[in-house]
Amino acid sequence: MQLTEEQKMLRDMAREFTRNEIAPRDKWMDDNGFDWDLCKKITKAGFMGANIPEQYGGGGGGIVDTTIIAQEFAKGSASIATFMGGHWLASNLILENGTEEQRQKYMPEAVSGKIFAFGLTEAGAGSDAAGIKSQAVETEDGWLLNGSKAWITNSGVADYYIILAMTDPEQGTAGISAFILPKDAEGLAVGKFEEKMGVRGSATCELAFNNIKLPKEALLGVRGKGFKMAMQTLDIGRISAAAVCAGISEHAMNLAKAYANERTAFGKPIKAFQGLAFRFADMYAEIKAMELLAYEAATTKDAGGRCTLDAAAAKLFATEKGIQICLQAQAVFGGNGMSKEYDIERLVRDIRVWSVMEGSTEILRMIVSGTVLSK
Template identity: 40%
Template sequence: MDFNFTPDQLDMQKMVRDFVAKEIAPHALEMDKEGIVPSDLWKKLDEAGLLNLTVPEEYDGPGLDALSIALIYEELGKGCAGVATTTAANALASYPVVLLGSEEQKRKMFSVINDGNLAAFALTEPGAGSDAGAVATTAVKDGNEYILNGTKCFITNGGIAEIYIIFANTRKTAGIRGLTAFIVDRNTPGFSVGKEEEKMGIRASNTCELILENVCIPVENRIGREGEGFKIAMKTLDAARPFVGAVSVGLAQAAFELAVKYAKERIQFDKPIASFQLVQAMLADMAMQIEAARLLVYKACWLKDQGVPYSKESAIAKCFAADTAMKVTVDVVQVLGGYGYSKEYPAEKYMRDAKIMQIYEGTNQIQRLVIANNILY
């Protein structure tokens, strides 16, 4: 594993870092308060090429390797985890088509994303979170169409996407063996957006309920064969989890830098608190944890780019980085004391944002099961 980045990767990292410093970080607290990303920022993200990162080069995308994408998401995570989550949802939604989509499906899906639109990956339901086999949304074949009925919840980009990957069951009571993936356009009759979630963190990210009432889609919108949905979902999550880890690392890094700056400036007992060994120990622990998380993310991405198995390493990277983001941000609030608990500083936002990293795209308890299965079986 080569720890030297290419000139292109370094240039790209700097470009994103500058973009975040100018367009995202100064507005992060306002976006968190309002619970929305301004439309002009989406336009700027599109112009900067940050909405179609996983689109292959042959479909007019950047064709980036996983490590390069991770570098980008780390920088976006530093600026605002909510914005990073929304852009990463495009990657999550594109992977089922990258993996098993037909030529026609790839051109359709990627043209929508390349045009600056958002996409959404809709697996979770009120009764189906970690247990994908409990999906109750149905897809009944009727001639050359499927009729979809059901409800999805906690869907990132749910209210603002133009195209969706919907998982439904094509065989009643079949569990994961009946799970099938479909492409659904936003304007399809019978498809509607339900309530928007009022979240603790990543508030800039849109999270909504989706309602499907006799939604008719052509057979051509089915990805792969009937019953392949579970395999598609698991491979998609394997591919996307290191990017959750990258966002977690960026979030933790931003919080850490805030704590270091504050510790140098905050005077107590006629000294900056950075001179106190207990504070130094907290900062040192943060630095170690962030560096370890970053390297685990890089390794998972590197393995993916080599075309070798990486499911275990993907789960390790996501789990460790998310746990690190949570621990680091809690400790940052502690270093800042009362100011850490106040909305005057971004420390409390970092802590609220970090919690979801341990929950979405597979809870960290599920990640531990994935890791254990790779070890034991």
């Protein structure tokens, strides 16, 4: 994967921003939750609108660009990388499927720091996304939305939600539509922030919809195409997820590397023991493979090709190997790796969520195996 000069500049910019602004705040976010001040700095630096075309005030970048940022941010904070991925995914739904009026209204807001969230999952519909129960009934002057959502990234801090709801239940997935829901809509109730195992600086709440009245123009895209839109957008989410796992894994490896150089046993640094040193060979090779899979899928998407198979394969590989890399890195620390005084403990918790988010490992194996065997 050869980056352009502009992409190298973007990588260096994201890397410096991570080192100076994001990494120092990760422990604080793990203890306290979402960091509004850091969000303002991210907006000021132009990252919030990196995926938005220049005509709407954004950076004009593609999926490769956001993949670069996601990977670099994840080296400093999985929470911030998760937050950004959720924002980009939701805003991209409007960019790719909205009317020109919707793009002119919402894209500049995404650039200026308004936070977007994508609401698909419900308490009884996770991997079975077609099983959602939220409904939007058409009225004379718009839509009436009822139902609930769970485990929505950026919920509780988002200004706008892209909500999937049934409009024609008898048609199954062909009866799902997408709607733009502002945070101040009457009838929207936001639950308490979830006390999660990892990525604790990324906000996650339950949402409840009680007879929310939406105007006709709240419909995003074509009625009945919401499920298809969501599945296409999840390709982008899975590419970002693979890049995030690569970033977390590299962070874990570097922490373990520093410790292996400092820690001594039997009169020499523990890196001198071949059994431990070989761990780093495997870590490095697997991280490079993660990167290549993620960037190949991103390049395909930017070129206008379909990347469902490659995006699923990238996330499947990155999540499975990323968890093992973080565990291997933690083992380098011995008993110290179990202590919250060492950052590696937090990374082990952070990486775990990615085997569920943006498609569980089992769902991804179904997608990859089904596609490969159908050819």
